[in-house]
Amino acid sequence: MPGPLLRVEGLTVRFGGLVAVNDVHFTVDEGELLGIIGPNGAGKTTMFNAVAGAVRPTSGSIRIGDELVSGKPPERVARLGIARTFQSVRLFKAMTVRENVTLSASTVCPSMAAAHARADEVAELLGMTALRRIRVEELPLADQKKVEIARALALRPRLLLLDEMMSGLNQAETRDLIGVIKALNGDGLTTIVIEHVLRVIMELSHRVLVLDHGVRIAEGPPREVMRDPRVVEAYLGRSAAQNLGEPA
């Protein structure tokens, strides 16, 4: 039995006097889909940024496989196989879909021809072949989010980090994107999802990690975590039980 794919130990991120993430431990197994929830300011995105190399941890370690990730710059982390999307879509707006995806492929492929082939392969996987020549700024938000996923996939990641993918999407688009994420995970792609919409987390995650004020307060299967009184109090408020059925 091999060890976990991602191992985060004692991760602390401090901004001046503010402790955004405080001594967090967790692991993610190969093929798993981990959901991370927590109220605003709980440190979810900061932790994400630390894993992706965009924020330097104050202390603690992050490993993918045997490889130490913490302390490395984001471009090195990306090349080690950790790909991410951004909370607010950050595509290369004036470029076409194909150029956006080819860009990230070009950082791991030996030639531009190979990068183009990789981009087309990913576009086909996500059903975006018809959109290849369109500039991304002309696409609707839901498609832009898919391009962000495509751009991340072109890196052939071992771990995919998805930050608040569902914000700004309607019901049908959310459903569609959940399908995409499930399918990718079903093909064996290890994924971490940060999400505000609880239904999404409940539906997607094998396991849920709850952060509050930068501290891990609970972890476990989605349904158990949702009933955990600490979670209910910290994240959902006291009358949360009734609200569980509604979209948050």
Add this chain to the structure above:
Amino acid sequence: MNAVTRRLRSTGGLGIVVLVLVASLPLWFIQTNFVLSVATLSLIFMAASLGWNVISGFGGQISFGHSIFFGLGAYTTAILQVHYHLNAYLGMLLGVVVAVVLAVLLGAVTLRLRGIYFSLATFALTLVFAILTGHYEGFTGGEVGLTLPLLGDAPGEFSFENKVTFYWIAMVLAALAFVATWLVLRSRLGLQLRAIQADQEAAQASGVLAFQVKLTGLAISAVPAALAGSVYMQYVGFIDPDSAFGATLATQIAVIAFVGGAGKLWGPVVGAVILVPLQQLLNSSLSAYPAGFNLVVYALVVLVILWIEPRGIMSMRMRRRRPRPPAGGAPPQVPDLEPAAAVPTSREAG
């Protein structure tokens, strides 16, 4: 694939037409020495600005110090020729080497700065070079400048009696610079530079080694500028700190590209064809007016062009051609996308 080949063919075809036209100019249009010198200078500055376009136009790292590489090209050839009697072509080559080495050294420091801070650093550096060349008189001739020995007609020493030869040399230089930037734009480096310009964090998250890519871009971009400097040196036969490293040249190389369209393949070409002749004309025609009046007019023209279209002349042309949904009963789903998709691709490159 189809659009790519079409784009290549159109750029290549247009390039050949322009080249033939420009090469034949001395036969039917350039009939006076003044026009010939204006045309030659236009092509020289066009080459320098094409180089600028690589790091600043594609990569978004706006340099106001490409005069450093122009000046290094000019001074290296001149110093080697005057003090060491080195062959002019060898001097030219060494000028490029010196410029590229300096580009890497200066870039290692300045490219860690973002946005306006990089621009300011490059501008400050070129002024430092102007002061240094003024200071080390024994070597550089100081503020007085360096004058090349008059060699008459000596093609082996880059010296030609017939000034039309310089025109054609400048044309070849500009054409090579154009082809080089075109190849960069189509390459992995070009794509990664454009991604850095659009969003450096996102590019890095996609695995782009941003610093190395920018450093490579700056080094490549120094080559045409240095060559332009050494051709300028051979053509004019004289250089001083201000015409090599001064604020005027430093900004001019950038302004040519901005007016034509920074980041557009044809931007520096269009910009140089308009601005250099304008500047030369104003210099000679408005000299009777109070000093500096020609510069005021020049600045006004630049402002008006950039006020009409901040992205430069190349974007004006494209904007008029922007998507007009196909008229009448076109099928409703896809057709909207096709023209919209075709325009931006050619806009990026064209």
